[in-house]
Amino acid sequence: MLFLCEQGKTQSKTYTPSGIETYDSYRNRTGAQRKYEREELNEKYKRENEDRIRKEKEERTWEERKKEAEKEKKIERERKSKTFVVAGESYLSEAPVWPFTNKIIIYKYNGKYGLADEKQFLLNQLYEEIRPLKYEMAVVVRNGKYGAINKDLQEVIPFRYDDIQSVGKECLKVKLNGQYLWIDRDGQIKCRIDNHGKNTEVSEGEVKIDYVTDGKNWGIAKKYVGDNGSLDIVIPIEYDEIALEAPYVMVKKKGLYGVKNLKHENILPFKYEMIHYYGGNFFIAYNQRVPVLIDLEGNEILKDRYTNIGSGIPSEMYKDKNLNNLTKKGVFPVECENKWGMVDLAGKEVLPAIYNKLYPVGNGLLKVQLLGKTGVFDYKGKQIIPVEYDGLKVSELSGLLCFIANKDNKCGLIDGFGKETIPFKYQEIGEITDIDRIRVRMDNKWGVVDYGGKEIIPTIYDSVSDFRVERQNGYDRKIATVAIEGRKHTINDRGIIQDVLYKDGVAIVRDQNRKKGVIDERGKTLVPFVYEDISFSKIGGPLLVQRENLWGYINKNGAEVIPTIYKIAKPFFKEIAYVQTTMREWLVIDKTGKVKATIPAKQLTETMYDEVLLFQHVNGKWGVLSWNGTVLLKPKYSKILWYSGYVSGPRLKVWGFPYKEHKFKFVTLKTGF
Numbered sequence: 001m002l003f004l005c006e007q008g009k010t011q012s013k014t015y016t017p018s019g020i021e022t023y024d025s026y027r028n029r030t031g032a033q034r035k036y037e038r039e040e041l042n043e044k045y046k047r048e049n050e051d052r053i054r055k056e057k058e059e060r061t062w063e064e065r066k067k068e069a070e071k072e073k074k075i076e077r078e079r080k081s082k083t084f085v086v087a088g089e090s091y092l093s094e095a096p097v098w099p100f101t102n103k104i105i106i107y108k109y110n111g112k113y114g115l116a117d118e119k120q121f122l123l124n125q126l127y128e129e130i131r132p133l134k135y136e137m138a139v140v141v142r143n144g145k146y147g148a149i150n151k152d153l154q155e156v157i158p159f160r161y162d163d164i165q166s167v168g169k170e171c172l173k174v175k176l177n178g179q180y181l182w183i184d185r186d187g188q189i190k191c192r193i194d195n196h197g198k199n200t201e202v203s204e205g206e207v208k209i210d211y212v213t214d215g216k217n218w219g220i221a222k223k224y225v226g227d228n229g230s231l232d233i234v235i236p237i238e239y240d241e242i243a244l245e246a247p248y249v250m251v252k253k254k255g256l257y258g259v260k261n262l263k264h265e266n267i268l269p270f271k272y273e274m275i276h277y278y279g280g281n282f283f284i285a286y287n288q289r290v291p292v293l294i295d296l297e298g299n300e301i302l303k304d305r306y307t308n309i310g311s312g313i314p315s316e317m318y319k320d321k322n323l324n325n326l327t328k329k330g331v332f333p334v335e336c337e338n339k340w341g342m343v344d345l346a347g348k349e350v351l352p353a354i355y356n357k358l359y360p361v362g363n364g365l366l367k368v369q370l371l372g373k374t375g376v377f378d379y380k381g382k383q384i385i386p387v388e389y390d391g392l393k394v395s396e397l398s399g400l401l402c403f404i405a406n407k408d409n410k411c412g413l414i415d416g417f418g419k420e421t422i423p424f425k426y427q428e429i430g431e432i433t434d435i436d437r438i439r440v441r442m443d444n445k446w447g448v449v450d451y452g453g454k455e456i457i458p459t460i461y462d463s464v465s466d467f468r469v470e471r472q473n474g475y476d477r478k479i480a481t482v483a484i485e486g487r488k489h490t491i492n493d494r495g496i497i498q499d500v501l502y503k504d505g506v507a508i509v510r511d512q513n514r515k516k517g518v519i520d521e522r523g524k525t526l527v528p529f530v531y532e533d534i535s536f537s538k539i540g541g542p543l544l545v546q547r548e549n550l551w552g553y554i555n556k557n558g559a560e561v562i563p564t565i566y567k568i569a570k571p572f573f574k575e576i577a578y579v580q581t582t583m584r585e586w587l588v589i590d591k592t593g594k595v596k597a598t599i600p601a602k603q604l605t606e607t608m609y610d611e612v613l614l615f616q617h618v619n620g621k622w623g624v625l626s627w628n629g630t631v632l633l634k635p636k637y638s639k640i641l642w643y644s645g646y647v648s649g650p651r652l653k654v655w656g657f658p659y660k661e662h663k664f665k666f667v668t669l670k671t672g673f
Contacts, residue, residue: 086116100138101151106130113140115153122153134167137185146174157187168225182212182221182231191221191237198243209234209262211242218242220249220262234262245277259283268298282332284309293332302347308335326360329379333358333366342366342381350381361394363401363416376403376418384418395432402451404429413438413451422453433466437478437493446482448495457495460484460522467493484523487511496521506556508534518543518556527558541572541591551579553593562593570604573627578604578613588629597629624652624669632669639664 341353375387552564617635
């Protein structure tokens with residue numbers, strides 16, 4: 001292992017790290033000793049590798065054997081589940097066989113189902129489907145039509161139905177020509193089902209119902225047969241009209257409406273021209289188009305005083321639960337002479353009927369509109385937000401109610417207690433999906449503030465999306481997409497652009513026209529997008545840029561430091577850079593562009609070691625330069641390759657010694673030039 005200086009003479013190392021053999025001890029051993037040591041070490045590695053391969057093979061073989069055994073057991077179970085015996089002969093079904101009765105099984109062959117017992121095939125591959133017996137009747141499908149057979153294999157329901165949904169002791173639910181019907185076991189129609197445009201949800205988690213009719217009268221039945229196997233009719237088929245407004249049923253008989261529950265118990269008598277469930281314990285009924293509020297006891301409240309109670313509120317402006325919340329607090333929106341107000345159960349005005357519109361918005365609050373201005377009151381009539389805003393958009397997130405308000409063409413945010421949290425200085429406030437990250441627009445540029453109005457991201461972007469959560473490096477991160485100057489970037493919840501690589505707080509990016517520029521962490525353009533290429537210098541220094549196929553240098557603010565006049569240019573290292581003129585002359589320049597030296601080279605090649613460059617002389621031979629242009633190895637080698645970096649300096653392989661052109665030697669260079 002030789003260490004050569006430029007002249008090729010041997011020299012001993014002056015510094016040896018701990019654990020590394022010295023040159024003297026290496027030289028003192030004979031060649032035979034060194035050969036024996038190498039062979040012994042190779043034999044050791046070979047044995048270790050063979051042991052490792054053998055263990056891996058044994059482990060893999062055991063796992064494979066285990067998987068094969070499990071696979072065989074599964075195949076055997078499937079084979080047994082598909083095997084059946086008829087007249088002493090074994091047969092294999094295409095699907096697992098299952099019992100039809102104690103003595104009869106269902107099998108599948110050629111895509112069709114059949115029945116067989118121990119002695120013979122009974123119904124040989126007739127059906128596309130056979131369901132298990134239920135109440136001594138089995139639903140079967142033949143030629144795409146549904147029917148039923150009994151346990152004696154006799155056809156009891158003809159094959160004419162599109163579907164059979166439910167089987168009971170006395171009746172079946174079937175589909176015929178798109179219409180669902182309940183029929184008895186003889187196939188006679190008991191009633192038909194018509195749910196078109198009607199509410200069939202009793203309440204969350206409970207079984208849905210069907211509206212049933214005999215062609216004249218209406219009733220309600222459960223969707224499937226009851227536990228006793230019978231059609232479960234909860235409201236008899238005896239009413240002119242019927243409507244479920246859970247948990248109550250509005251029914252009409254002899255031209256008047258009353259109220260029942262789902263147990264068919266009387267709630268309100270048949271004495272009203274129209275009635276609706278209002279919410280809580282109240283109903284709104286009409287006689288001669290005059291509304292009256294009625295409680296569950298039948299007491300008539302707010303009678304003959306108002307033209308509307310609650311029902312005239314535009315449904316798209318509020319959720320039913322908001323109106324129900326007001327009802328539970330004992331207050332009711334009312335209309336009188338096209339003006340809206342609010343009263344309590346005693347008829348006392350909580351809000352005078354002077355408002356053009358009134359909307360329950362949640363948390364016991366109501367939004368009112370008067371002469372084009374909007375405000376908010378609570379259910380006790382207390383003013384929360386003055387009626388002076390051009391618009392109030394309700395936003396509710398995680399139980400927090402707030403209002404995006406508009407006044408004099410400026411937007412701000414007001415909380416549910418009337419406190420201004422975001423000042424009125426923005427053109428627009430976006431939909432609130434994250435209470436800590438609210439999008440705002442000012443001077444046609446978007447940014448982000450928190451609920452208290454503190455700026456998180458400055459208003460410099462053409463657009464900002466809602467923040468979303470994505471998994472990054474094992475953690476959930478909030479990110480959003482922004483657009484600026486025609487470019488799109490991903491930012492984190494602190495407003496730092498994530499999809500670029502930074503150096504000294506700036507990043508090089510490419511625009512939609514494939515031109516490069518430089519931006520800061522917020523995406524602001526520092527260097528315009530006019531360059532074909534831009535590179536950072538290795539240690540500080542100006543940026544290397546290419547424009548119209550020529551190279552030059554600029555600073556981070558885009559100002560030209562050295563004009564783009566060079567055919568080739570290298571990034572600055574420390575205080576100098578290498579450039580090639582259009583006349584193919586290599587120069588060493590400083591940061592002002594001043595020429596420090598001229599290098600008689602045809603080609604320069606950078607190495608992994610920053611302070612060393614390889615160069616090809618005009619005579620075709622290769623040498624080595626330091627970063628400042630000092631020649632470290634004279635250009636006399638036919639080939640030089642980078643080998644490795646040592647503590648004492650970079651190590652190179654060189655070819656081209658006299659009479660030994662095909663041989664190479666190592667050269668270690670000193671650092672700190």
